[in-house]
Amino acid sequence: MSKSPCSESSVHSGLSQKPLSAVDWMATGRVALAFGLKPEELHSASRGYAKAARARQVSMYILHVSMGMTLSQAGAVFGRDRTTAAHACKVVEDLREDPKFDAVLSEIEGQLSASIASARMHSSLSSGGQSDAYPA
Numbered sequence: 731m732s733k734s735p736c737s738e739s740s741v742h743s744g745l746s747q748k749p750l751s752a753v754d755w756m757a758t759g760r761v762a763l764a765f766g767l768k769p770e771e772l773h774s775a776s777r778g779y780a781k782a783a784r785a786r787q788v789s790m791y792i793l794h795v796s797m798g799m800t801l802s803q804a805g806a807v808f809g810r811d812r813t814t815a816a817h818a819c820k821v822v823e824d825l826r827e828d829p830k831f832d833a834v835l836s837e838i839e840g841q842l843s844a845s846i847a848s849a850r851m852h853s854s855l856s857s858g859g860q861s862d863a864y865p866a
Contacts, residue, residue, distance in 0.1 A: 758773070790814075
């Protein structure tokens with residue numbers, strides 16, 4: 731049996747209290763747009779209503795799978811822990827079996843990848859080719 735991209739890592743760290751990065755906001759904002767929400771609704775301390783909770787799960791999934799964050803990092807963006815992020819990833823993986831949902835998620839992932847690639851290119855040009863501002 732192959733390991734899913736959201737398999738829980740063995741590293742456990744506390745929740746981050748640092749400000750969100752541009753990548754965090756970009757991913758969260760794009761998901762919020764797809765769900766017809768404000769990005770702030772995904773960052774609520776409470777679970778919120780079902781639509782916001784689902785969008786938050788999708789954001790954690792994208793941050794982990796597409797953006798390469800650990801489960802702890804993806805959860806911390808929303809003030810949640812790694813087990814919550816792992817659960818979110820499992821839920822979203824199951825939802826991807828629906829072709830319509832999978833198509834929307836694939837589009838979001840593609841747009842974010844293109845945006846990050848563009849930012850890396852522009853950063854590299856402006857810094858003379860020496861950029862590590864957007865880690866892989």
